[in-house]
Amino acid sequence: MRKLAEKTRRTGRRTAPQSPKPTVHRRFDDGYAAGYQDGLQTGMAAYGTVYEGTSIVIPTYNQADYLRKCIDSIIDYTDLPYEIIVVDNGSTDGTAGYLASLKGRVRYRLLETNLGFAAAVNRGLMMAKGQTIALLNNDALVTEHWLENMLRCLHSDERIGMVGPVTNYIGGEQLVQTNYSSIPEMYAFARKHNTPDPVKWRETNRLTGFCLLFRRELWERTGYWDEGFANGNFEDDDYSVRIRMQGCSLMIAGDAFVHHYGSVTIKSFGKDYETINSRNEQYYIDKWRDPHGLVHRARAVGGSALYGQTDFYPRFTAVKGLGDTVFWLDGGERRPIDGDSGGLPVVQLTQIDIGRFPIGPAISAAEAEAAWRTDRVAAGMRGGVLTASPEGALYYVESGLRRFVASAEAAEAWKLSAKPMVQATHEQLSGLPEGLPVIAPGRCGQRL
Structure with missing residues (x-):
């Protein structure tokens, strides 16, 4: 004891007893791993859940200030429940740092390159x-009651x-006359x-x-x-047509005003803008024609x-999603093709499209290929035929x-x-x- 006391006086500290550090570390590691797995399982279980609120999705590219x-x-x-989701198209202007500084107030995804709007x-x-x-x-400013009035409509x-x-x-048609010259005046x-005024709501054929x-x-x-629409323009026209074909309407909520600085990102492409716009316009024309x-045809039917x-x-037709299974679309079902389907052209669909077809009984590759190759135009046939009218209009004859x-x-x-x-x-x-x-089905990479 005397020697220990003398050593303590000389050094100013007592020699600490040896602690079981490896055991403590193991306990920490085990607890961390268990907590991580518990959080992972909880997150996976909640992956498909939704909530009674609005997801506000903001695509952005090199416009951190806006x-x-x-x-x-x-x-x-915005007073109603919402979440903000920002998808950044490979910005190089500090957007990533700004999003990180928000510390969880938004959810975001940083893409390595500009993949388009x-x-x-x-x-x-x-x-x-x-x-x-x-x-x-990203160049819009929302205003008081914007979301309430749009939701009400x-x-x-x-x-x-x-x-x-x-x-x-x-x-x-969404343009209105304004009389402000500053952002405070805008608000x-x-x-x-x-x-709120439902009298200001009106139907339109196109929303921007x-x-x-x-x-x-x-x-x-x-x-x-x-x-298929690259970097902006005409994607919204395309989506508007698809919605109207389903029998739904497009509405302008005239009692909801949102300020728009206007085409900030697309203008940043400079002289390439005209090329991008012309390409997208041609893609839109090629896809829809009329x-x-x-x-009118869809609503008449x-x-x-x-x-x-x-x-x-x-x-x-033969289709597939992200997996390897090839399906045969037959009536309202997708039937797994059993056997080598190499003789059939296969169309790639998104998982959300594939999922709309319930799974039916399997069909042999030989039976599917025979239905694909048929060239008979007959009512009740179990196959489809591409045909043309004398004027050249294309029709697909299917189940009569x-x-x-x-x-x-x-x-x-x-x-x-x-096809024949x-x-x-x-x-x-x-x-x-x-x-x-x-x-035509839309093109989609289906990758986060």
Whole structure:
């Protein structure tokens, strides 16, 4: 004891007893691992759950200052339950650092490269948990009661598919006259303007994608945005057509004003803007040809019924989702193809589209290929035939119905051009009842 005391006086400290450090570390590691696994399982169990709120999805690219103003406006002027989801298209201006600084106030995904507006929207949709979804440009400022008034319009009728606000900067029917010259004056203008008033609601044929609101159920029926549109423009026109074909309407909530700085991201492309715009316009024309005529055809066939996008897909075709299984679309089912399906052209669909078809009994590859190869135009046949009218209009004859094919792009997307082509007379076609038109599936990478 004397020696220990002398040593303590010399060093100023007692020699600490040896502690069982390895045991403590093992306990910590075991507890950490157990907690991690518990959190992982809880997260996986809650992955598919949704909540009674709105997911606000903001695609962005190299506009950190506008994005900050946009998010600040949401925080200041949104009283209803919401979540903010930002998808960044490979920005190099400090956007990533800004999002990290918010410390959990938003959920976000940082993409390595610019994959385009539609691709960013789709990743936001994959992340969304709300019963309603709002798509918002990064150069928009929301205002007092914006969300309440748009939701009130959306939920006023189950046939309303999508709602947009009015604004100061836009092309089309959503433009309104304003008298402000500063942001404080803008908020004062919006406060007076955003008095709830259903008289200001009106139907339109087109909504611009700077601010859109729709039910989650509509997205599940309509599917992802078409990533064939690169970097902006015409994706919103495409989605508007798809919604109207289902029998739903598009509404302008005239009592909801949202400020729009206007095409900030697309203008940043400079001289490339015209090339991008022309390419997207041509893709839209090739895909739809006569979009308003297609809406009229669909509504003439369907009457007051509501449809989903997959109702406009042809049957008796081979499709696959993300997995390796190839399915045969037969009536309202997807039937796993048993055997080597290498003799069939296979169309890639998204999981949300594949999931709309319940699984039916398996079908042999030989039986599916025989149905694919058929060249008979006959009522009740268990296969599909691509045919053309004397004027050259394409039809898909399927189970005794004639279905107008929206465009050569749609026929190519479904590999129908690989089927035996049959010329049909007016008498043959007019003798068959008309079914819903056939449209092209959208392109989607399906990756977070």
